[in-house]
Amino acid sequence: MPRSLVLGNGNSLVGFDTTYSVRDIYFPRVGDANHTMGNLCRTGFFIDGRFAWLDDGAWVRKFGYAEDSLMTDVTMTHPGLGISVRFEDYIDLARNWFIRNVEILSPTGFGAGSVFFHYDWFIEGSDIGNTVLYDPRHRGVIAYKANRYFLIGGQSGDEYGISTWANGKKGNGAAGTWVDAEDGVLGKNPIEQGSVDCTVGFDLGGAAANQPRSLTHWLCMGTRLSEVTAYGQELIVSRGPDTYRDRTITYWQVWSEKDHRHIDEHLGPDASKLYRRSVLTVRTHADNRGAIIASSDFDITKFARDTYAYAWPRDGALVANALDRAGHEDVTRQFFLFCQQSLVEEGFFLHKYTPYGQPGSSWLPWVDSHGVRTLPVQEDETGLVLWSLWQHYRIHRNLDFVVGLYSTLLVPAADWMVSYVDQRNGLPIPSWDLWEERWGVHAFTVGAVWAGLDAARNFADLFGDVKAYVRYRDAAERLREAADTNLYSAELGRFPRRITVEDDESVTVDTVLDSAIYGLWRFGMYPADDPRIVETMTAIADQLSNKANSGGIARYTDDYYFRVEPDTSKVPGNPWFMCTMWLAQWYIATAGSLPDLKPAREMVDWAVKHQLPGGLLSEQLHPHTGTPLSVSPLTWSHAEFIVSVDDYCRKADSLRRTADGPT
Numbered sequence: 001m002p003r004s005l006v007l008g009n010g011n012s013l014v015g016f017d018t019t020y021s022v023r024d025i026y027f028p029r030v031g032d033a034n035h036t037m038g039n040l041c042r043t044g045f046f047i048d049g050r051f052a053w054l055d056d057g058a059w060v061r062k063f064g065y066a067e068d069s070l071m072t073d074v075t076m077t078h079p080g081l082g083i084s085v086r087f088e089d090y091i092d093l094a095r096n097w098f099i100r101n102v103e104i105l106s107p108t109g110f111g112a113g114s115v116f117f118h119y120d121w122f123i124e125g126s127d128i129g130n131t132v133l134y135d136p137r138h139r140g141v142i143a144y145k146a147n148r149y150f151l152i153g154g155q156s157g158d159e160y161g162i163s164t165w166a167n168g169k170k171g172n173g174a175a176g177t178w179v180d181a182e183d184g185v186l187g188k189n190p191i192e193q194g195s196v197d198c199t200v201g202f203d204l205g206g207a208a209a210n211q212p213r214s215l216t217h218w219l220c221m222g223t224r225l226s227e228v229t230a231y232g233q234e235l236i237v238s239r240g241p242d243t244y245r246d247r248t249i250t251y252w253q254v255w256s257e258k259d260h261r262h263i264d265e266h267l268g269p270d271a272s273k274l275y276r277r278s279v280l281t282v283r284t285h286a287d288n289r290g291a292i293i294a295s296s297d298f299d300i301t302k303f304a305r306d307t308y309a310y311a312w313p314r315d316g317a318l319v320a321n322a323l324d325r326a327g328h329e330d331v332t333r334q335f336f337l338f339c340q341q342s343l344v345e346e347g348f349f350l351h352k353y354t355p356y357g358q359p360g361s362s363w364l365p366w367v368d369s370h371g372v373r374t375l376p377v378q379e380d381e382t383g384l385v386l387w388s389l390w391q392h393y394r395i396h397r398n399l400d401f402v403v404g405l406y407s408t409l410l411v412p413a414a415d416w417m418v419s420y421v422d423q424r425n426g427l428p429i430p431s432w433d434l435w436e437e438r439w440g441v442h443a444f445t446v447g448a449v450w451a452g453l454d455a456a457r458n459f460a461d462l463f464g465d466v467k468a469y470v471r472y473r474d475a476a477e478r479l480r481e482a483a484d485t486n487l488y489s490a491e492l493g494r495f496p497r498r499i500t501v502e503d504d505e506s507v508t509v510d511t512v513l514d515s516a517i518y519g520l521w522r523f524g525m526y527p528a529d530d531p532r533i534v535e536t537m538t539a540i541a542d543q544l545s546n547k548a549n550s551g552g553i554a555r556y557t558d559d560y561y562f563r564v565e566p567d568t569s570k571v572p573g574n575p576w577f578m579c580t581m582w583l584a585q586w587y588i589a590t591a592g593s594l595p596d597l598k599p600a601r602e603m604v605d606w607a608v609k610h611q612l613p614g615g616l617l618s619e620q621l622h623p624h625t626g627t628p629l630s631v632s633p634l635t636w637s638h639a640e641f642i643v644s645v646d647d648y649c650r651k652a653d654s655l656r657r658t659a660d661g662p663t
Contacts, residue, residue: 002632003297004063005614007070007089008284012096012221015296018612019055020063020074020087022119024298027096027148027221029355030285031293031309035148037122038298042199044116045104046184047081053178063613068276069252070284071245072614082106083113092244093251096221097232099241100154103214106207113204114163115156116186117217118178120170120197123148132167132198133191138233141165141198144225151228154217156202160237163203167192216241256280257326263645266652267601270608275645277615278638279326282319285635286331290338291355292316295619295631303562308631310352310360313339313381314434314448315636317388322639324388325646329396336392339385340409347416349381351436364432379420379431380445380519382413383452387523390455393462406463414456414468417449418475424505426482433498434516435555440500444519446487450479451523480525494536495520497556513543514556515579518586528589537586546575550626551606553579562629564622571623577607581640588647594655600648607641617641 003015003023008030015024022041024034044053052058054076062075071090077083088101102115121130123145132143139161140153153162166177166186177199180186186201204213218241220232236244256276263272286292294315295308316339320332342357343349352360364376389410393402420429422441428449433442453476460469489496489509497514499507517540520526521533528537544554548565552575555561559573584603591597610626611617617637618628 001299002612002616002618002628004612004616004632005065005072005074006281006284006296006616006633007072007091007098009070009091009093009096010283010286010288012091012098013284013296014089014091014098015298016072019059020061020076021054024296025098025219025221026296026309028223029289029291030287031291031296031311031355033123033125034296034298034307034309035123035125035150036120037125037127038301039120039122041120042116042118042178044118044178044181045078045081045083045085046114046116046181047083047106048110048112049184050081051182051184052078052081061613065277065280065614066249067253068256068280069249070280071249071252082108082110088245090245090248093248095232095235095244096227097236097244098219098221099236099244100217101214101241101245102217103212104204104207105210105212107210109207109209109211111206113207113213114184114201115204115215115217116178116181116199116201117152118176118181118197118199119143119150119152119219120176121150123150127171127195129194130196131191131193132196134165134167134188135229138229140233141167141200142225142228143196143198147223149222149225149228151220151222151233152198152200152218153220153233154200154202154215155237155241156204156215157213159203162200164188164201166199168197169195170197171195252280255283255328262649262653266649267604267645271604271645274608274611274615275642278617278642279323279328281616281633282323282635282638282642283328283331285633286319286323286335287355288334289355290334290336291353291357292319292335292635293355294636295634297631297633300631303630306361308634310354311338311342311357312352313342313349314378314384317381317384318643319635319639321388321391322642322646324392324395326642329392329398332392333398333401336385336389336405336409340405343409343413347382347412347414348375348377348379348420349385349413351376351378351432364436375431377431378434378436378445379417379428380434380442380448382417383445383448383450384523386410386413386452386455387448390458393459399462402459403463406459410456410459411468414453414472417452418471421475421479422501424501425486425507426478427486427499428479430500438498438510440498440510441487442498442516443487443495443514444497444516446479446483447519447521447523447525450476450483450525453479454524483520483525488532494539495532512557513539515540515544515553515576515582516555518582521589522582522585528586534590537583541583544572544579546571546573546623548623550575550610550621550623552576552610552621552623553583555579562620564629565624574620574623574629576620577610577617577634577637578640580606581637581644584644585640585647588644588651591651591655594652594659597648597652597655600644604641604644604648607644
């Protein structure tokens with residue numbers, strides 16, 4: 001089930017599913033252990049003897065956020081209960097408090113009501129060794145294991161603390177304490193350990209017709225008990241939860257993109273709104289220590305038995321570039337420092353990393369089919385980090401920052417790329433592609449490596465390192481010449497996605513059309529209007545277009561990942577947001593007049609049309625229905641939307657000035 005809304009502050013992240021039930025709680029780093037393992041954490045309402053959890057199908061839901069913020073604005077109506085509920089949920093900007101403001105309104109009134117919040121604990125990613133207990137001093141439930149503490153409390157009206165609770169076992173035939181809530185009464189077991197869950201309740205009392213009843217529920221997260229008590233709940237109670245609500249919403253409104261007028265003018269208010277939401281969504285997935293994770297949606301584990309909650313250097317580099325374009329230098333600085341610490345001694349990046357900068361799980365082998373050692377790398381990741389760092393400097397001109405990365409990140413990475421060349425053809429030695437599926441020499445990788453070498457040349461020039469400048473300049477020029485000679489296929493009439501040099505030195509050309517070939521121009525190796533690029537991108541537009549109802553562009557022909565339609569003549573593969581935005585970016589780059597921007601505008605509008613109700617973008621879509629597939633949100637999808645909007649507005653401004661002539 002995709003995530004429809006996410007909240008975060010760079011230390012913790014909470015994800016909601018399409019029923020507005022909490023599913024993910026990450027802390028103390030974004031992408032660190034998910035303390036619910038993606039399991040359903042229920043919210044329920046008991047009104048005059050009738051009960052419903054939020055995943056009840058009778059709810060009518062309206063999802064959204066407060067404008068330009070990371071506070072939700074969700075309204076839900078249940079005809080059977082006769083109530084309308086409004087949620088304002090947020091994570092405090094500076095403290096790891098998940099705070100939920102709930103207002104219940106009934107047009108006819110009710111005699112008695114209660115609200116229940118359930119948590120299914122897998123602290124540190126395991127249901128072994130957890131403890132839940134009632135703490136009478138703080139009138140709340142505390143869940144803990146080792147150095148992870150969670151205080152579950154709140155207040156209803158002027159009454160401080162929870163009204164009731166249940167601590168219990170789950171598994172081995174026990175459904176959990178949430179079942180106890182359905183009759184409106186919880187058992188108040190004082191403590192339980194092992195595989196546990198807990199449910200807390202708040203009494204609303206009665207309400208006259210159209211008389212609102214409100215409560216505030218909070219989950220304080222910490223690494224020691226005092227963080228969730230004295231520095232958690234006691235602060236919230238003494239200062240009032242509205243203090244933290246107001247400061248959090250103000251902070252995010254100031255932080256988010258400030259000047260929207262150019263976006264509104266060129267692309268309309270809906271695209272402008274999704275642009276701002278994309279920037280905020282990307283921020284929730286950027287840990288304050290630098291890791292930028294791909295997605296927090298834990299449901300992918302049901303398919304892959306692993307998550308997307310890792311930091312891929314490639315994804316992070318492209319997301320950092322989007323954030324740099326949006327003016328958020330402080331966040332991206334941390335990313336480059338994270339990369340500096342994660343670079344292996346030989347000068348390349350591994351497949352992916354945990355939020356702590358340690359190697360993540362991987363399926364890239366360290367030996368080939370003959371048992372010979374190979375590097376488990378996607379070389380594009382190393383190249384794109386350097387490219388992104390140069391773009392960062394171009395935008396912010398923060399010389400004092402980049403000088404500290406020159407000898408520790410840039411030079412070792414660039415020197416490794418200079419050395420990682422197949423002397424038979426001048427192209428990079430084979431590595432894994434950006435899709436992590438194929439071994440060989442990939443067009444996208446070639447474009448990314450050239451971009452990294454060009455960035456290194458620029459930095460060497462900036463710092464007066466003449467020998468390095470010549471080394472990187474010459475390497476980039478040789479790579480471009482090798483691509484001209486050995487990568488382009490006159491027989492195909494375009495660039496292929498990959499070539500493979502066999503043991504007998506014969507070359508096998510991979511003729512499958514892949515949208516990622518766009519990397520040859522995207523990062524500057526070839527001009528967007530180079531005839532060979534035009535041939536390639538035109539083929540992508542023609543042959544990878546989804547001809548079913550939802551439209552969009554596929555990754556490549558006959559894409560197997562989450563495939564739902566076998567007819568590749570109609571659906572070459574599921575449409576992906578990023579691939580569709582790549583084609584939009586090419587239309588923008590080659591536009592010679594304002595009317596030439598129309599295809600790109602249509603693709604931006606397509607992305608706006610297919611966002612989830614809360615403004616999130618998934619990885620891919622069902623080709624017929626347009627419903628999200630794989631993870632949601634995907635930070636890369638949001639990043640490519642940000643870049644496309646930025647490219648569009650800049651190009652439209654430039655073309656308009658050209659059309660208007662000199663003043």
